Amino acid sequence: MDDVAAKAGVSRALVSLVMRDSPRVSDNSRAKVLQAAQDLGYRPNAWARNLASGQTNTIGVMLNDLHNPYFTELAEGVAAAAAEAGMEVLITSGWQRESGEHTAIDTLLNLRTDGIVVGAARFSSEVFEEIAQQTPTVAVAYFHEHDSMDTVCNHEAHGSELVVEHLTSLGHTRIAHIDAGNAPGAPERRRGFMTAMTLRGLAPIVFDGDFNEHAGHHAAEQLMQLNEPPTAIFAANDLSATGVLAHLRSIGVRVPDDVSVVGYDDTVLAGLGALSLTTVHQPRQLFGQRATELLLERISGRSAAKHELIEPRLVTRSSTGPVNES
Amino acid sequence: MDDVAAKAGVSRALVSLVMRDSPRVSDNSRAKVLQAAQDLGYRPNAWARNLASGQTNTIGVMLNDLHNPYFTELAEGVAAAAAEAGMEVLITSGWQRESGEHTAIDTLLNLRTDGIVVGAARFSSEVFEEIAQQTPTVAVAYFHEHDSMDTVCNHEAHGSELVVEHLTSLGHTRIAHIDAGNAPGAPERRRGFMTAMTLRGLAPIVFDGDFNEHAGHHAAEQLMQLNEPPTAIFAANDLSATGVLAHLRSIGVRVPDDVSVVGYDDTVLAGLGALSLTTVHQPRQLFGQRATELLLERISGRSAAKHELIEPRLVTRSSTGPVNES
DNA sequence: CTGAAAGCGCTAACAA
DNA sequence: TTGTTAGCGCTTTCAG
Numbered sequence: 121m122d123d124v125a126a127k128a129g130v131s132r133a134l135v136s137l138v139m140r141d142s143p144r145v146s147d148n149s150r151a152k153v154l155q156a157a158q159d160l161g162y163r164p165n166a167w168a169r170n171l172a173s174g175q176t177n178t179i180g181v182m183l184n185d186l187h188n189p190y191f192t193e194l195a196e197g198v199a200a201a202a203a204e205a206g207m208e209v210l211i212t213s214g215w216q217r218e219s220g221e222h223t224a225i226d227t228l229l230n231l232r233t234d235g236i237v238v239g240a241a242r243f244s245s246e247v248f249e250e251i252a253q254q255t256p257t258v259a260v261a262y263f264h265e266h267d268s269m270d271t272v273c274n275h276e277a278h279g280s281e282l283v284v285e286h287l288t289s290l291g292h293t294r295i296a297h298i299d300a301g302n303a304p305g306a307p308e309r310r311r312g313f314m315t316a317m318t319l320r321g322l323a324p325i326v327f328d329g330d331f332n333e334h335a336g337h338h339a340a341e342q343l344m345q346l347n348e349p350p351t352a353i354f355a356a357n358d359l360s361a362t363g364v365l366a367h368l369r370s371i372g373v374r375v376p377d378d379v380s381v382v383g384y385d386d387t388v389l390a391g392l393g394a395l396s397l398t399t400v401h402q403p404r405q406l407f408g409q410r411a412t413e414l415l416l417e418r419i420s421g422r423s424a425a426k427h428e429l430i431e432p433r434l435v436t437r438s439s440t441g442p443v444n445e446s
Numbered sequence: 447m448d449d450v451a452a453k454a455g456v457s458r459a460l461v462s463l464v465m466r467d468s469p470r471v472s473d474n475s476r477a478k479v480l481q482a483a484q485d486l487g488y489r490p491n492a493w494a495r496n497l498a499s500g501q502t503n504t505i506g507v508m509l510n511d512l513h514n515p516y517f518t519e520l521a522e523g524v525a526a527a528a529a530e531a532g533m534e535v536l537i538t539s540g541w542q543r544e545s546g547e548h549t550a551i552d553t554l555l556n557l558r559t560d561g562i563v564v565g566a567a568r569f570s571s572e573v574f575e576e577i578a579q580q581t582p583t584v585a586v587a588y589f590h591e592h593d594s595m596d597t598v599c600n601h602e603a604h605g606s607e608l609v610v611e612h613l614t615s616l617g618h619t620r621i622a623h624i625d626a627g628n629a630p631g632a633p634e635r636r637r638g639f640m641t642a643m644t645l646r647g648l649a650p651i652v653f654d655g656d657f658n659e660h661a662g663h664h665a666a667e668q669l670m671q672l673n674e675p676p677t678a679i680f681a682a683n684d685l686s687a688t689g690v691l692a693h694l695r696s697i698g699v700r701v702p703d704d705v706s707v708v709g710y711d712d713t714v715l716a717g718l719g720a721l722s723l724t725t726v727h728q729p730r731q732l733f734g735q736r737a738t739e740l741l742l743e744r745i746s747g748r749s750a751a752k753h754e755l756i757e758p759r760l761v762t763r764s765s766t767g768p769v770n771e772s
Numbered sequence: 773c774t775g776a777a778a779g780c781g782c783t784a785a786c787a788a
Numbered sequence: 789t790t791g792t793t794a795g796c797g798c799t800t801t802c803a804g
Contacts, residue, residue, distance in 0.1 A: 121797070131774045136799060146773080161580070166556040167497045168797035171780050176493075186521060186537075187714075192512040199541055211512075211537040215525055227534050230492040254487070333718065366719030389515075393659060393692030395720060413523050447781065457791045462783060472789065494781035497796050 121162070127260060128156035139164050178208040179415060180228035183239040184221060184250070186213045189387050190404055191239045194260055197408020198237050205416055207234070218242045225308055231255055235415040237408070240304050256418035258411045260306055262320065270414040271427045272407050276305050277312030279400035279432040283382050284316035285353050286398070286434055291443035292352040292380065298329035298339040299362070300356035306331070309356060309384060329356055336363025344379075351443050358383035358390045361397055365439070376441030386435050396425070398440040402432045447488070454482035459541060459647050494717050496558070504534040505741060506554035507567040510547060512539045515713050516730055517565045520586055523734020524563050533560070533743055544568045555580055561741040563734070564588070566630050582744035584737045587630055597753045598733050602631050603638030605726035605758040609680050609708050610642035612724070612760055617769035618678040618706065619648055624655035624665040624690070626682035632657070635710060636717040655682055662689025670697065670705075677705060677769050684709035684716045687723055691765070702767035724766040728758045 123134040128311075130149055137145050138153040145153075152350060170176045181198050183191040202209045212228055214221030228236050235256035243251075245264055251257050252269035259271045280297075287295050297313045300306035303395050310326060317324035327343060329335035329366030336355050340363065343350055355361035358422055368375055375381055383390055386401035417426075451458045456475055463471050464479040471479075483489075491737055496502045507524050509517040521537060528535045538554055540547030547567050554562050561582035578595035585597045587625055590723050606623075613621050623639045625647075626632035634651060643650035653669060656663035662681050666689065669676055681687035687709030694701055696764055699706055712727035743752075 131776095133774065133776090133799090137773090140799085144773080149773080163552075163556055165497075165558060165797055166553075167493045167502075167558065168780090169799075171491070171493045171497055171782085172797075172799040174780070174799090186512065186518040187515060189513060192518070195512060195539070196541060199539070209538070209683075210553070211539070212535070213521070213525070213537070215522060226489075227492075227536070230489055232491060232493065252487075328739050337719065369720060389715070390716070392688050392715070393663065394688050394695060436489050459783090459791060463790090470789070475789080491781055494796090495783070497798085498781075498783040500783090504797070573782085605797085 121164075123154045123160055124153065124162050127160060130151040166283070176231070176233050177206070178210055178231070178233045179412065180231065180233035180236045181209060181211045181239070182221065182224045182228060182236060182241065183211065183213050184241055187216075190261075190402075194237075194239050194408040194411075197306075197405035197410075198412045199408070200405065201409040201412035201416075205412070212426045214241065222247075225251060232367065234419050237411045237415060248392045256415055258414050258418070260407050260411050263304070263308065265425070265427050267425050270411075270413045270418065270425055272414065273427075273429055274305065274402045274407070275429045275431050276308035277315070279384060279402070279434075280309050280312030280354070281316045282400060282432070282434040283384075284313060284320070286436065286440065287352045287354070287380060287382070288320055288322070290352075290380065290440065293443075294325070294348060294350045295352045295354060296325040296327055296339075296350035297354045298327050298343075298356055298360055300329055300331045300334060300335070300360070303331050303356075306356055313354065325350060329360055331357050331359060333359050333363040333366070336360035337364070337367045340364040340367040344368070344373065349379075351445070352382070352440070353379060354382045354384075354419050356384060358387045358397060358399055361439075362389060362395060365395060365397070371445065372443035375439050377444055380440040382440060390435070390437065396437040396439055398437045399435055401435045402431050403430060406430060447490075448672035449486055450479065450482045450488050453486060454478040456693045480574045502534075502559050503532070504536055504557070504559045505738065506557065506562045507535060507537045507565070508550045508554060508562060508567065509537065509539050510545065510567055511542045513542075516587075516711065516728075519730035520563075520565050520737075523731035523736075524738050525734070526731065527735040527738035527742075528690040531738070540567065551577060560745050561742060562632060563737045582643060582741055584740050584744070586733050586737050589630070589634065591751070591753050593751050596737075596744065596751055598737045598740065599674060599753075599755055600631065600733070601730045601755045601757050602634035602756070603641070603740065605710060605728070605760075606638030606680070607642045608758070608760040609710075610639060610646070612762065612766065613678045613680070613706060613708070614646055614648070616678075616706065616766065619769075620651070620674060620676045621648065621678045621680060622651040622653055622665075622669050622676035623760050624653045624658045624662060624669075624682055625685055626655055626661070626686070629657050629682075632682055639680065651676055655686055657683050657685060659685050659689040659692070660692075662686035663693045664689070666690040666693040670694070670699065675705075678708070678766070679705060680708045680710075684713045684723060684725055687725070688715060688721060689741070689767075691721060691723070701765050703770055704768075706766040708766060716761070722764040724763045725761055726758050727761045729756060 212224035240261040257269040299310045314324045383399035390397040390399040538550035565588040583595040625636040640650045709725035716723040716725040
């Protein structure tokens, strides 16, 4: 920095001002400084800068699993909102293991980022509490309401409601749901399904499953052996739904002619022509944006917690059709 | 830190030693310090630490696109190797835009991470040169050999060779390749295909395409209208191959009975039961590990550039079968 | 707009 | 095994 100042023939303080885009620098000096910096290959040292200024202008994002498009789209939303606010984004991942999540959060905490967005961690309530105490925190897809931190969640139950509404409007009455136990979001989806069915005077068929292809395959196998197999299957997520499709195809059941299939999440899979799955779309980027906005509010002082529920919407493709009771 | 020292009744230097896991601290003092730190909720400030020590113990990863499993698996490999070496990993993304890649790299450069792994950026040769000059750098899936930086690449051409070998061993002779223009890796795949075909005295059929589903769909449509349609189609990647599958299915062509289909990448798509695509697997985690190892070598002083080519392997599933010239 | 001076929270010799 | 003393590279006062 001294070198730059010398080369530009100005004081070090001025260089600092220029580097921080201060408005009170003459265009002339600014140009000289920028030129000198360029020539010398100078770039400000973020560590020193943050240390001195006491803030980092950076928000940290901790994602449980980078392979899951859910999280990467979330991060994309965060990045967009952060860019708009002139903040940088740093990502760490727990690589699907809880121990990894702890070190990933620690890295961020040690970095003293101005705030942290946590994507569906497996942390206990206490751990979350502890994190939120150290820095502004907002959790996405975490279904507990703490006073110390904000949350942004999908209205899972409403998604299930949309599915049931769609299927019943097509005339289906024997509708089965393959759930995903206690995985994040699964209980809400199941609950929404049961409520929506009951409300319509229909008997909810629920089958234990999981958020993966195998679970869908297995469940479909069982369901189709019932005396009165369902005419529509609502899987816990898209991956599970592809398992259902694979099984139905293997036993010669036509989709949607014989059985309708619905997924949840609207991942890239669902859109593939070869699958063309009706599914529930979540505005994942929006989650990231809202999370970031909440975080920025917190950073600038809000103290009361906010908990947002975001509405999903149904995407109709060719895996669902009118009931066919032949 | 002073507070911790005071509370533990020791000097600040001792606290520093404990925080850095120095072996030359008595168990007694260590316990006291740790206890005090815990009570006070103290955690070392990474900025200050790195500033003072002149090194960050962190490696940066810049990924062009987080949605692409290729990159996230790459990052996973980096994380694994870094963890083994006791280093932290910070990820930034360019969100598919070149301008984003620039700011992402700048963030990392300003952070002064000990080194950077760059995943398939769209940077020009000059930009790469400039980056490599500022910090140890290794590029993955970048097919130019610079002296200033290491590279790790998939042996794309060999993957194509494996495909041709597989198909010809099944009796196929009319094999078409849907390529992806000049997208990263595509020219090498195309070249490998042409060489392998020519070597066997077969005429290579190449159709212009891209790395997406639509391209595959479109190309398949054209190819099947030829007087002598191919009996096997080798798409540039899995996504393109799903487009092929979707079209073939829509016109009632059976796979693999009538036409065999092969992808490239072995993404999660290929493994789905509903698609079950024969494809070329790349050990993406290994890419990340090797990249990190190369980086660590650079960090500890190696100056000569290394360029590694990693061998892919064929994964046979049910989208390929013996030729059927009925 | 400049120049000087203090200090952010820590590490790294060196002494004790 | 511990304490002392300088900084690391920057920002931020503050008076000029």
